[in-house]
Amino acid sequence: MRENGRDKNMGAGLCDAHVTSYPLRWWGVAVLALSVVILAIDMTVLNFALPAISRDLDPSGTQLLWIVDIYAFVIATLLITMGTLGDRIGRRKLLMWGIAGFGAASLLAAYSVSPLMLIIARALQGVAGATLMPSTLSLIKAMFPDKNELPRAIAVWISCYSLGAIIGPVLGGWLLEHFHWGSVFIINVPVAVAVIAGGLLVLPESKSSSPGKFDVAGAVLSMAALFGVVGALKAATAGLAWWIPALLATAAILAAGALVSHLNNSPHPLVDVRLLRDRAYAMAVVINAMSSFLLVGAMFYLTQYLQVVLGISPVHAGLLLMPGMVASMAATMITGEMVGKFSARPLLLIAITLAGAGLAMHVVEASGIWPAVSSGTGAQVWFGASFILLGVGAGMIDPVTNTIILGSAPPEQSGAASALSETGYELGGAFGAAILGAVLVGTYSRELSAVDLPLDPSQSTELSDNVNSAHVLAESLPDDLAAAVIDVADKAFTSGMGWASAVAVGCCIATAIAVRAVLPDVRAGGADSHEVDLSERR
DSSP states (O other): OEETTEEIIIIIOEETTOOSOOTTHHHHHHHHHHHHHHHHHHHHHHHHHHHHHHHHHOOOHHHHHHHHHHHHHHHHHHHHHHHHHHHHHOHHHHHHHHHHHHHHHHHHHHTOOSHHHHHHHHHHHHHHHTTHHHHHHHHHHHHOOOTTTHHHHHHHHHHHHHHHHHHHHHHHHHHHHHSOTTHHHHTHHHHHHHHHHHHHHHOOOEEOSSOOSOOHHHHHHHHHHHHHHHHHHHHHHTTOOTHHHHHHHHHHHHHHHHHHHHHHHOSSOSSOTHHHHSHHHHHHHHHHHHHHHHHHHHHHHHHHIIIIISOOOHHHHHHHHHHHHHHHHHHHHHHHHHTTTSBHHHHHHHHHHHHHHHHHHHHHHHHTSSGGGSSHHHHHHHHHHHHHHHHHHHHHHHHHHHHHHHHHSOGGGHHHHHHHHHHHHHHHHHHHHHHHHHHHHHHHHHHHHTOOOSOOHHHHHHHHHOHHHHHHHHTTSOHHHHHHHHHHHHHHHHHHHHHHHHHHHHHHHHHHHHHHHHSOSOBSSSTTOOOOOOSSOO
């Protein structure tokens, strides 16, 4: 019997009891990798497009933060539900619908005419994006049951994300110099079409062989809990009345408590909470979240620092980031070959140390204690070196943690287990942009409040809003006053960057301590890799 022109055993019917490697598995990895390339490009080019978006749509500082992190907040809210849904209806089917929706939402973002419209489009991208990561990871596990081959496939998948991050800044910079900022979203459309075509040709359908009923109550409670966390954070950073974030946080805690109770007692829970009781799996999720916290949070201010404070073009900025991206991809591939030979703990400690060192270099750069690296060519060289360290550290983390995560989960729960991890990753990124962004914005506003310049109230508001607005304001002022405005704004932003980087370094130190104290001495890949026994439900 044939389905979609292929033998059913070869393409359309991998169930979770399947133990033979899928013949087209490396072609499948290529298609799945392309689907994460689109996410990497979208994330990196958005950061480079922020100055252009600010000039065209004139968003407030809060709206600019929403444009960046609404995607991550929405995707984090829906990931667990989508991952579990994919286990039931089919992971390839969910991926195809998701990538089509992502392309459509990208078109809406490209033609946005207001900050609100762009925020809505980014939220819709988040809804579609919630299907992509758990689907791709669980399909990789279905195609690679061999534990010796799985780490290599994961490393290729992650490296292609790094490749997208390399392509994104250069491609985005070129597009921004020659076309409207909306072009950085339009490029998602042909990639989405290619993923759909390739997926229908070479990807197997994969789903749980005995899924049971879909846990609607668990899905609702998980979304309510995550929405409460997200809402509380946004309300707090937006400066709303204290009782609003307090109310949302209380609602999140209550929903989370109800969710845990429900998952422990449901015959068909959304996810098996015993996964999170396993220290190796839980620490891998936490480390993934912290890695995203550092990368997304840092990229929010580092790209603006390059273009606005240092005054370099988007293409130049992209080229400056490229060595770090290449180093990250190389580190991922090399680590992917090492995870089956070495314990996870030392690999992760080395990775976190390198990432922390890279972030510490930004603290030095912002402090001004070494003038040679605080401006001009010296600042660019120092920046490039720091980003290489950060890239290598981040590149080493992902293959170790994701191999632990996929290796720990039973096949029938690979989508849910991947979704739990990706929820942590996306929440980490959202919290990184929000918290490190709030440190930056708070420092910027505090330092400018002490500045006395001959500006009217509206101009003072524009100056204190964000550094992009300050540079736009300077274009309409006399030369002497414009120079003073740019000088104080750049110094305030650089100070904020230093404090945000210092917070990030502190997070690296705390994570390293947790890895040393909590993570068991397990091996991520190979025949003797760690696996959670969920053979008995109770």
